Amino acid sequence: MGNRHGYPTVEGHERLRQSARDLIEHGVPPRNHGGSLSVSALQLLYERAARPESAGDALKLLHELQTYQVELDLLYEQLQANEQELSEELAHYRSLYEQAPAAYLILANDGAIIEGNEAAGVLFDESVMSLAGRTLTTLLASGQQAAVNTLLRNCTERGAADGSVELADQRWLTVRTRPTASGDSVLMILTEVSIHSASF
Structure with missing residues (x-):
């Protein structure tokens, strides 16, 4: 109609x-x-x-x-x-x-977390509610600011970016990003790298 x-x-x-x-x-x-x-x-x-x-x-x-x-x-x-x-x-x-098995985050372009799903809370050992408002780098090992900045910049400029970051407990994560349709935030998927596939 x-x-x-x-x-x-x-x-x-x-x-x-x-x-x-x-x-x-x-x-x-x-x-x-x-x-x-x-x-x-x-x-x-x-x-x-x-x-x-x-x-x-x-x-x-x-x-x-x-x-x-x-x-x-x-x-x-x-x-x-x-x-x-x-x-x-x-x-x-x-x-x-919310119930996806992969960790999803929605970030502002400056790296502040807008929201995350349940798997993200499990990955970072945080409640889902406590993720909002924090910057991603506060959940990572020290020295990861440059890697996060590069990911966010490449995502904005190229329309997508992949990379890796390290957690404080020395686990590594594969990161895939895409900008939202409005361009004012970034969609991010984080996957823990298994020992067998890691090559650092």
């Missing part, structure tokens, strides 16, 4: 109008989700309908208003359905992010 957000296109508006007319012809009353006529508007319609010379126009106007009312009801229901669909989709992807 409309675009992704439920607002009708030109073709969708025509279908909406036809659906509204069909409902009216079948005696389906408006549900008034989109509002109702004011008392003054109803009074004006009544006065015009009471005069023979304007009764026909008043009836046409009333029918048009009823059609608009039903259109609003149908559009309201479509918006509600779209909102439910978007909420379910958001919950689905949020669950995938």
Whole structure:
């Protein structure tokens, strides 16, 4: 009927109008989700309908208003359905992010952690809530500032960057980054390097 957000296109508006007319012809009353006529508007319609010379126009106007009312009801229901669909989709992807087996971080471009998932909390032995607001380097071994800066700079300039960083307990992590679509933050995946694959 409309675009992704439920607002009708030109073709969708025509279908909406036809659906509204069909409902009216079948005696389906408006549900008034989109509002109702004011008392003054109803009074004006009544006065015009009471005069023979304007009764026909008043009836046409009333029918048009009823059609608009039903259109609003149908559009309201479509918006509600779209909102439910978007909420379910958001919950689905949020669950995938939070429960992913890999450690995910979202960083500001300056390296401050905006949020992390449960696996990131396990990796750094921190609660997920305590990660927010900290800089990534505070969770790493000393001397890792340059490596983090290079990753973030390359990510911003090239659209992606891979590298490695060391934790304070001498474990090494493989890091993959991508900028967000808005470019104001960085998506990061951290994977612990196994002893067998490490070559330092």
